[in-house]
Amino acid sequence: MTEFGPLAMDFTGAGDGRERALALLLLSMADDEFVIGFSDSEWTGIGPILEEDVAISSLAQDELGHAQALYRLFVELVGDGRDADAVAYDRPPEGYLHARLLDHGRGDWAATIARRYLYETADAARLEALAETSFEPLRDLVAKIRREERYHLMHVETWLDRLAKAGGEPRRRLTAALEAMGPDAGTVLALLPGEPALLRHGILAEPFAAIESTWRARIDGAFGRLGLPALPPTRDPQTARTRHSETFRALHREFTMVRGSEVAASW
Amino acid sequence: MVTATPPIALGLVPGPEVRETAVRAALRTVHDPEIPTVSIVDIGLVHDVRIDADRIAVDLLPTFVACPALEVIRSTVADALSGFGRPVDVDFTFAVPWTTDRLTAKGRAGLLAAGIAPPSAPTDVRCPFCESARVVMDSAFGPTLCRSLFYCRDCRQPFEAFKPA
Numbered sequence: 001m002t003e004f005g006p007l008a009m010d011f012t013g014a015g016d017g018r019e020r021a022l023a024l025l026l027l028s029m030a031d032d033e034f035v036i037g038f039s040d041s042e043w044t045g046i047g048p049i050l051e052e053d054v055a056i057s058s059l060a061q062d063e064l065g066h067a068q069a070l071y072r073l074f075v076e077l078v079g080d081g082r083d084a085d086a087v088a089y090d091r092p093p094e095g096y097l098h099a100r101l102l103d104h105g106r107g108d109w110a111a112t113i114a115r116r117y118l119y120e121t122a123d124a125a126r127l128e129a130l131a132e133t134s135f136e137p138l139r140d141l142v143a144k145i146r147r148e149e150r151y152h153l154m155h156v157e158t159w160l161d162r163l164a165k166a167g168g169e170p171r172r173r174l175t176a177a178l179e180a181m182g183p184d185a186g187t188v189l190a191l192l193p194g195e196p197a198l199l200r201h202g203i204l205a206e207p208f209a210a211i212e213s214t215w216r217a218r219i220d221g222a223f224g225r226l227g228l229p230a231l232p233p234t235r236d237p238q239t240a241r242t243r244h245s246e247t248f249r250a251l252h253r254e255f256t257m258v259r260g261s262e263v264a265a266s267w
Numbered sequence: 268m269v270t271a272t273p274p275i276a277l278g279l280v281p282g283p284e285v286r287e288t289a290v291r292a293a294l295r296t297v298h299d300p301e302i303p304t305v306s307i308v309d310i311g312l313v314h315d316v317r318i319d320a321d322r323i324a325v326d327l328l329p330t331f332v333a334c335p336a337l338e339v340i341r342s343t344v345a346d347a348l349s350g351f352g353r354p355v356d357v358d359f360t361f362a363v364p365w366t367t368d369r370l371t372a373k374g375r376a377g378l379l380a381a382g383i384a385p386p387s388a389p390t391d392v393r394c395p396f397c398e399s400a401r402v403v404m405d406s407a408f409g410p411t412l413c414r415s416l417f418y419c420r421d422c423r424q425p426f427e428a429f430k431p432a
């Protein structure tokens with residue numbers, strides 16, 4: 001159990017090294033999608049233009065759906081009696097395993113685009129490394145999710161381009177957001193404690209370090225073309241998915257509010 | 268729920284014969300809750316139908332993972348098959364990804380009837396009202412996850428197109 005240290009709190013009953021590593025992978029991915037989905041959903045009703053209001057709401061809905069599907073795989077694997085909603089809503093803030101990049105919260109539109117761009121490109125690299133995963137339910141889900149994420153990438157790449165090339169205030173805001181989030185961007189692909197087991201069992205195609213360097217080469221290319229500052233190395237990679245910000249605690253209070261007031265409520 | 272019916276017919280009393288064609292015909296009466304002109308069969312949601320002695324199992328493919336209509340579709344399917352007199356299990360699976368290739372000709376016609384352009388590459392989309400090719404995509408994201416927003420420069424109508432997936 002010590003292999004996972006403080007991250008083990010949610011699935012200590014999940015069998016051998018393979019199952020624990022897989023549980024950690026699924027939960028970290030689910031939490032990523034859940035937290036970015038909730039942050040993005042804060043734009044619903046206040047998007048910069050009507051089409052973007054609809055688009056960001058749609059993107060947020062997609063991410064929450066992906067989170068739900070991943071939480072379901074997690075609860076089937078761990079089998080400790082909790083359902084997907086219990087895992088999504090009934091943990092204290094420090095029990096969430098999303099990447100620190102997503103602790104930055106909604107911010108202004110440029111910050112949302114910066115966060116989405118950094119997350120979506122890193123997530124695409126992670127999904128690519130899972131496309132042939134030996135865990136069949138995840139392979140099926142990843143195939144489906146990747147078909148949807150193409151739209152997400154197209155959307156956010158268009159916006160990155162637009163803000164970067166606009167000059168003036170849009171570009172200033174984008175650059176400021178990228179500078180604030182840059183050191184946390186790589187946290188999405190930071191080493192997970194169960195990586196050796198994931199590789200040994202053919203769950204993950206290559207080490208996170210290799211996935212990250214492929215991703216960084218892609219970002220360097222894009223940022224180079226747009227004259228944006230290069231992405232700095234990851235700050236404190238050891239705590240990439242722990243020690244969450246006050247911004248996340250506020251978001252957590254928000255998204256657990258309904259569940260907290262009526263646990264058995266159904267939609 | 269139909270699924271809660273106890274399996275009383277379990278090998279003791281032979282139930283009435285259930286033919287797969289009859290089950291599939293019944294599934295044709297279930298429409299997409301957001302596009303009432305298209306059945307779930309023609310939209311390509313039905314992945315598998317299995318008829319066992321003690322139950323009917325239907326596996327469906329979600330168009331988008333987060334589609335909020337899934338629970339409505341699940342209960343409508345269970346209702347539509349309740350007349351066969353045995354428990355119905357409706358499951359969603361990602362065993363094969365739903366793609367727009369799964370739409371039948373009837374499904375495409377049904378979309379047109381609802382004023383929604385059938386899925387195709389953005390450059391091949393035609394206005395569902397006047398068939399003009401002089402259309403432009405306003406946004407890839409429409410009022411539901413599976414639809415995009417377009418505008419027709421000829422008849423000056425905004426319209427929706429089913430997203431290719």
